[in-house]
Amino acid sequence: MGYGVSSLKLMIELKRRGLLDNRASVMELGSQDIINLSDDRFLRRFLNEFDAEGIDSAIEEFFKAQREEKYAGAGWAYRHIGFKEYACIDADGRHSALVFDLARDLRRDYNFNRQYDLVTNHGTTEHVFDVAAAFRNIHNLCKKGGLMIHGLPFQGYINHCFYNFMPNFYRDLCAANDYELVGCFINFSPAPGLLYEVPPKYIGLLTFTDALLFYVFKKRDDGDFKAPYQDNYKETSRLAKESGGDKNAVGSIARAYEQKGDWKVAKLVFISIALSVWANTLKYINFLVAIAKALIKCAK
Numbered sequence: 001m002g003y004g005v006s007s008l009k010l011m012i013e014l015k016r017r018g019l020l021d022n023r024a025s026v027m028e029l030g031s032q033d034i035i036n037l038s039d040d041r042f043l044r045r046f047l048n049e050f051d052a053e054g055i056d057s058a059i060e061e062f063f064k065a066q067r068e069e070k071y072a073g074a075g076w077a078y079r080h081i082g083f084k085e086y087a088c089i090d091a092d093g094r095h096s097a098l099v100f101d102l103a104r105d106l107r108r109d110y111n112f113n114r115q116y117d118l119v120t121n122h123g124t125t126e127h128v129f130d131v132a133a134a135f136r137n138i139h140n141l142c143k144k145g146g147l148m149i150h151g152l153p154f155q156g157y158i159n160h161c162f163y164n165f166m167p168n169f170y171r172d173l174c175a176a177n178d179y180e181l182v183g184c185f186i187n188f189s190p191a192p193g194l195l196y197e198v199p200p201k202y203i204g205l206l207t208f209t210d211a212l213l214f215y216v217f218k219k220r221d222d223g224d225f226k227a228p229y230q231d232n233y234k235e236t237s238r239l240a241k242e243s244g245g246d247k248n249a250v251g252s253i254a255r256a257y258e259q260k261g262d263w264k265v266a267k268l269v270f271i272s273i274a275l276s277v278w279a280n281t282l283k284y285i286n287f288l289v290a291i292a293k294a295l296i297k298c299a300k
Helices: 005-016 041-049 055-069 075-080 106-110 131-141 167-176 200-206 238-243 249-258 265-299
Strands: 025-029 085-089 116-122 142-155 180-188 211-218
Touching: 005 041, 005 142, 005 180, 005 211, 025 131, 041 055, 055 075, 075 085, 106 131, 116 131, 131 142, 142 180, 167 180, 167 200, 167 211, 180 200
Parallel strands: 025 085, 025 116, 116 142
Antiparallel strands: 142 211, 180 211
């Protein structure tokens, strides 16, 4: 699991919007590494955005970790941009991770009741079979007023994980728990450094290649976690009606978000198609090369 450039760009965007101000603690799901960075230009830009001190020594520390450990941990970034407390959870125990099973209730089974200003889920819950337990833990780990970042597979990623997460998963999760939807972003994996903000209703136009969706929520209150009922079927579900869920909550959240501005969706569609053609062309070339090698081997 790792932070690519797109994940760090998302942090820059949240900083510019003032959403990371006065936040001192972070909990990550996964012992995250920073990946696919080989020179210091982007790192300098990243640290400058946060007015970090000692940038030269911070970059030296980063590349030393790369040389000695293959990757620098994501904790490096948080330490240098002002977070005072960093923790992570992972079964592998790397980066001093707490070895907890995210499919279990952290409060009940581990007596872990800490809460954090920021909780991140960069490519983790798609590997946890009990999704409901994992998202309940995220809810409980986040302070009232805190942020939750999810950066998970949306399409593609064949056999990478148990699940890909659809836009309506986030929409209904947000509505059920009265989260504030801060932003929705997409990254097309053939171009890991690109990150685009897009209204959720247009995501279906971009289904051409492997992609990650990033959703950022703000937790409004500290009530118990509520599992969502899929909004598409609330009208016909007796169970949903008996639970008293607000069928209009999702619509109000979506409308408020979509009023943020005019989006160049056509450009994103073109980019998505172009990247899909590029990625699939490379796959076909690799396939033909493998066939050619096999035929040459058989001929011998």
